[in-house]
Amino acid sequence: MEKLKIDRNKPYALTNTTGKINFFKNNINLGNVEIGIHGLNWSYNNQSSAVIAKDQNPKDGEFFGHITIPSSDGKRMVFNESINNIKENGFDVHYKLYFPESVRINSYQVSFTFNIDWIGKKAVELFGDMNHKITIPSEYGSMVLASQKIKELIIDRENPEGFKIRLDEPTSLFIQDNRAFGSDNIELRFTFHEAGMGNEVSAETVTERRFSLIYNQPMPLIINEDGIIDLTDTSDWFPFVLPYDDAPIDLSYLNEKPAGRHGFLTVKDDEFVFEDGTPARFWGTCFSASANFPTHEQSEYIAKRLAKFGVNIVRTHHADAGWSTPNLFQFDRNKPKDNTLSFDPESLDRYDYLIYCLKKEGIYIYLDQLVHRKFKEGDGVDSADQLDFAGKPYSNFDPKLIELQKKFSHDLWTHVNPYTKLAYKDDPAIVLMEFANENDLFTQRVTLEPYRSRLEEKYRKWAKENRIEISQEPVDFTNFTEPIIKFLHEVQREYYIEMGNYLRGIGVKIPMSGSNWSRNLALLSSLLVNDYTDSHSYWDHPNGDRFNNKPMVSEKGNVFAWLSFNRAYGKPFFVSEWDQPWANEWRAEHPLAMASVASFQGWNGLTVYTYRHSTTTPIDYISGAFETFNDPTRFGLFYHSALIFRRGDVAKSNQSIAIYVPENDIFKSPNPSAWQSQALLVSSEKCRISMALSKINADMKPYNQLLIDKEATDITSDTGQLYRSWEKRFGKIDTPKTKAIYGFVGEIEPISLEGINFNVKTPFATIAISSLTDKPIEQSENILLTAVGRAENTGFQYNATRTKIINRGQGPILVEPIRANIEIKTSVTNLKVFSISADGKNKIEIPSKMENGSLIFDIGEHATIYYLITK
Numbered sequence: 001m002e003k004l005k006i007d008r009n010k011p012y013a014l015t016n017t018t019g020k021i022n023f024f025k026n027n028i029n030l031g032n033v034e035i036g037i038h039g040l041n042w043s044y045n046n047q048s049s050a051v052i053a054k055d056q057n058p059k060d061g062e063f064f065g066h067i068t069i070p071s072s073d074g075k076r077m078v079f080n081e082s083i084n085n086i087k088e089n090g091f092d093v094h095y096k097l098y099f100p101e102s103v104r105i106n107s108y109q110v111s112f113t114f115n116i117d118w119i120g121k122k123a124v125e126l127f128g129d130m131n132h133k134i135t136i137p138s139e140y141g142s143m144v145l146a147s148q149k150i151k152e153l154i155i156d157r158e159n160p161e162g163f164k165i166r167l168d169e170p171t172s173l174f175i176q177d178n179r180a181f182g183s184d185n186i187e188l189r190f191t192f193h194e195a196g197m198g199n200e201v202s203a204e205t206v207t208e209r210r211f212s213l214i215y216n217q218p219m220p221l222i223i224n225e226d227g228i229i230d231l232t233d234t235s236d237w238f239p240f241v242l243p244y245d246d247a248p249i250d251l252s253y254l255n256e257k258p259a260g261r262h263g264f265l266t267v268k269d270d271e272f273v274f275e276d277g278t279p280a281r282f283w284g285t286c287f288s289a290s291a292n293f294p295t296h297e298q299s300e301y302i303a304k305r306l307a308k309f310g311v312n313i314v315r316t317h318h319a320d321a322g323w324s325t326p327n328l329f330q331f332d333r334n335k336p337k338d339n340t341l342s343f344d345p346e347s348l349d350r351y352d353y354l355i356y357c358l359k360k361e362g363i364y365i366y367l368d369q370l371v372h373r374k375f376k377e378g379d380g381v382d383s384a385d386q387l388d389f390a391g392k393p394y395s396n397f398d399p400k401l402i403e404l405q406k407k408f409s410h411d412l413w414t415h416v417n418p419y420t421k422l423a424y425k426d427d428p429a430i431v432l433m434e435f436a437n438e439n440d441l442f443t444q445r446v447t448l449e450p451y452r453s454r455l456e457e458k459y460r461k462w463a464k465e466n467r468i469e470i471s472q473e474p475v476d477f478t479n480f481t482e483p484i485i486k487f488l489h490e491v492q493r494e495y496y497i498e499m500g501n502y503l504r505g506i507g508v509k510i511p512m513s514g515s516n517w518s519r520n521l522a523l524l525s526s527l528l529v530n531d532y533t534d535s536h537s538y539w540d541h542p543n544g545d546r547f548n549n550k551p552m553v554s555e556k557g558n559v560f561a562w563l564s565f566n567r568a569y570g571k572p573f574f575v576s577e578w579d580q581p582w583a584n585e586w587r588a589e590h591p592l593a594m595a596s597v598a599s600f601q602g603w604n605g606l607t608v609y610t611y612r613h614s615t616t617t618p619i620d621y622i623s624g625a626f627e628t629f630n631d632p633t634r635f636g637l638f639y640h641s642a643l644i645f646r647r648g649d650v651a652k653s654n655q656s657i658a659i660y661v662p663e664n665d666i667f668k669s670p671n672p673s674a675w676q677s678q679a680l681l682v683s684s685e686k687c688r689i690s691m692a693l694s695k696i697n698a699d700m701k702p703y704n705q706l707l708i709d710k711e712a713t714d715i716t717s718d719t720g721q722l723y724r725s726w727e728k729r730f731g732k733i734d735t736p737k738t739k740a741i742y743g744f745v746g747e748i749e750p751i752s753l754e755g756i757n758f759n760v761k762t763p764f765a766t767i768a769i770s771s772l773t774d775k776p777i778e779q780s781e782n783i784l785l786t787a788v789g790r791a792e793n794t795g796f797q798y799n800a801t802r803t804k805i806i807n808r809g810q811g812p813i814l815v816e817p818i819r820a821n822i823e824i825k826t827s828v829t830n831l832k833v834f835s836i837s838a839d840g841k842n843k844i845e846i847p848s849k850m851e852n853g854s855l856i857f858d859i860g861e862h863a864t865i866y867y868l869i870t871k
Helices: 296-308 344-362 399-413 452-463 484-504 521-527 559-564 588-599 636-646
Strands: 012-015 021-025 028-038 044-046 062-066 077-088 090-099 106-116 123-126 132-136 146-156 162-176 184-193 205-215 227-231 265-268 269-274 282-288 313-317 363-365 432-436 534-538 573-579 605-612 656-660 688-692 700-702 714-716 722-723 728-736 740-743 752-755 757-760 765-771 782-788 791-794 797-799 805-807 808-817 821-827 831-834 843-846 847-852 853-857 866-870
Touching: 028 077, 028 090, 044 062, 090 797, 106 205, 123 162, 132 146, 162 588, 227 313, 282 363, 282 573, 282 636, 296 344, 344 363, 399 484, 484 521, 534 559, 534 605, 559 573, 559 588, 559 688, 588 605, 588 636, 588 688, 588 722, 588 728, 588 740, 588 765, 636 740, 636 765, 636 782, 728 752, 740 752, 740 757, 757 765, 765 821, 782 821
Parallel strands: 282 313, 282 605, 313 363, 363 432, 534 573, 573 605, 656 688, 656 700
Antiparallel strands: 012 021, 021 028, 028 044, 028 106, 062 077, 077 090, 090 205, 106 184, 123 132, 123 146, 146 162, 162 184, 162 205, 227 797, 265 269, 714 722, 722 728, 728 740, 740 765, 752 757, 757 821, 765 782, 782 866, 791 808, 797 805, 821 853, 831 843, 831 866, 847 853
16 A cells, blocks of 8 residues: 555545545545435435445446445445546546346436535536526525536636536436535436436346546546555654553542432433432443453442543443353353353353442443344244344334343343342332334334234234225335334334333333434334433444544534434433544544533433443553543543533523424324434524424424524524534533533634633644532632543554544554643632643643733643643
């Protein structure tokens, strides 16, 4: 591999391994070219998820593969892409699209998609059946900007940033403003489906088209972005490795010990409260797979470490995972079993002791049930070898699979922990549970026999009772008609009721939820029979070693809309998975934003995904996308996050709005999702938001109405404590006890919060300041400052677009120094500033001065992210 040699300050183009072409300048993605296809119900797939033939050599500019057609029962569109005649100012690309089988679709196309910040206000000249000229509006007005057949278009004819697109034959062009769907781009969609929306493409249909792109200035094209590596200049970065068995700062005083001293967790309106009336707020992490089974010694120091970081809840996740050992059914991978009907004694002992240690340190338990259990032949289930993990989605309705879930839950909840001396059902330190993780009848499709036929039998009976006529053809449960959506909603609801009644019957007292992700309104409606709702969110979830590497702070739409979609009016809400996974460079922006919005919204708890998947030690590098326990940019910010959320440093919103959805819209086809609810866009950062699926006595707004000015470039919470500008790419948190800035703060003029001034020299950073006492920062004698931005493993390598891991590197973890001048207004005299080492053992005073009632000092010259301000 060679190193990147292009000038990032000038335009250039790159192809990824699927043949998608991306345009860049100044490290900003201006747009892309790719093949796409819309199946029935406008389900969508594109070249980004294409499967490429293994013998391809992308360096030749030839890409051969296929794209799975959505809503088609696995049918494919085969493509051949050839990039040739490469010129200094552009290139030619030839597409050949082939359908081996007949299939009904809505559209297939080649799309040129451009960022609105780049293409906005530009003139577009269209030449074809008629000559036409439009200007791309800088603000959204209409979804359709143009629709006609063309053979050439010119964008900004005289501008160096302009270009031409020429075709070898006239082709239908549809210019779509994707801001209609919460996106930030304009799509030039060249469509080929002459038969029309919803009609059939005949078997062996072939479509060929050649495009020439000619830029108005030099634009080199690099074929195969993965063939070139890019490195971060870490020459002035420093090693920073958090200890695996301890913590540099101790917030364990936040925890009341042992967990459970206030009685069982209960629900009161939309809050969690303990039996004695004590309000409950939970900030924590997940343990995944074999991380649930540490040795006894490990359990003791892990529990103490978590408490010191401010954690008061752990979600046990993937404890049933067949792909990991130990798991609850098998401790030794060399002693496999042919069933999952009983727990392994050694696994259960370690699980018991972990829960005992967590409880002792004031840490509560969210006890997962069905997550990744691999049902086996010995379990007596049909088609065991073909069942997905957790039996998804058949475990939502099949009697045998539900019977096995009940047995698992019975055996776990009635098991007496020898260390706590309590059955799980009788232990108030265990506070929450879900029936099935990310498992429902709307996301995973019912196709496997004999389960599909059994569901069809149930559907025909339901249809007859509801006077709905259906054909005698086999029912296709992947085609979401309104009757099928209503039926699946009822089946899903019945499953939740059945599991809830069973668990109550065996003595489980705590709040329960069915599943845990924001998918569509029908699923949300079915979840309303549960005690609370739960959801998951990831900014830039990786696909293997690939990721988008976009900062969230700069996007108008973010994870908070997705989460708010599953926050049901009148019920508590928990976020059991969230993260901005490694190797996204900008992940330090996420923890404080998540904690502050959650506190502002009055959500009831959060667990990051995840702490670890194993217990191997020692470890001085980031070992996986979701391993947060030693990442300075994520777990390193847990101190402030815990204080923001658990202490309530960020106040709850002054205004509460319910997003109302009429019942008729709940069962629409396709199912309305979070991205179709315009009311959720950015509004979670403005006021308290919940979803109302029936009319209630509250301030209600329609789900398809924007709640913020469509021309807004920033948002301020109704409390005035939170602010974010997606235009300037930074955010602020301004409360009496915690103050913070995050994002590209070094690109902003000095930033002032109440009583604090930041003058930051490092472009990207999160800087947080929290009082470690009950007093506000201005009066506190003990203050923690954390400053962190980017962090990488030593020797880490990206591909040319910094969107794929080429080399994961090794230890130690390196951290970019955050250089800034800080002024803190204080009434406390004789305060000093100390840098604190990663293990907390070294404490070095750094220069500071008092001037006009403010403590003034510089950070960035010491190898740390932590500073204590104290006497």
